[in-house]
Amino acid sequence: MHDLIRARQPEGPAHEWAQHVEFRAHRRTIIQRRTAPVRLDVVIGEAALRRPAGSSAMMAKQMRHLADIPGQLPQVTVRVLPFSAGFPGGISLPPFVILGFGETSPGEPVEPPVVYLEAVVGNLYLEKPEDTANYHEAHARLVRAALDEADSRQLLRQVAREYERGL
Incomplete structure (x- = not known):
């Protein structure tokens, strides 16, 4: 996350990068909290999955994480727009x-x-x-x-395998 924010504003001060990372991390906590979690309904374009924003290993890990989130957090829906x-x-x-x-x-x-x-x-x-x-x-x-949730999970795992194979 930090690298993406820094790439967006390379001339920006480091404390602003840290603020952006902290803000995004806070968003994660309100989705994951036990009491009154926020509902999140996400549609991700397939292009975003296939455009690397880090190493292949990191991208594979991210794809698997996206595929697993709905099973861990029922208030989160992830779909892929193919x-x-x-x-x-x-x-x-x-x-x-x-x-x-x-x-x-x-x-x-x-x-x-x-x-x-x-x-x-x-x-x-x-x-x-x-x-x-x-x-x-x-x-x-x-x-x-978009694909339904099950087909989206399947595509996310397929893309993860592609990153693991170095494609």
Whole structure:
């Protein structure tokens, strides 16, 4: 993680790299906590699996970790969008996160959802209802086009074996 963040901003100060790593590690803790863990529904493009971001051994370990997460954390769903799915919705989407903040007992959101986009020029938060609705629909299209959870695990393990063989 540290190497990826440093590669993104090589001229940045080391303390900022550490802050980014700490922030991402904190996200992991709220997903793994025992009391009220956050639900995480991930769709990963196959290109991200096949573009090395480290050694082959590290990539194989990462693929196996992604395949095993749903069995360890039932609130996490991991699906892969295969190359064969093309571009659901007709365009390639940048990575995005839809942040939901829970609901009150009658089903109303505690806070309106926010879409988070990480970009080269800075991070962007979209709060307008029409923007968040568009990203909810984009996510739904990705989920419909992605492999189901079992086939995604199988592909992740296949890619792990490919990295282990040095392909």
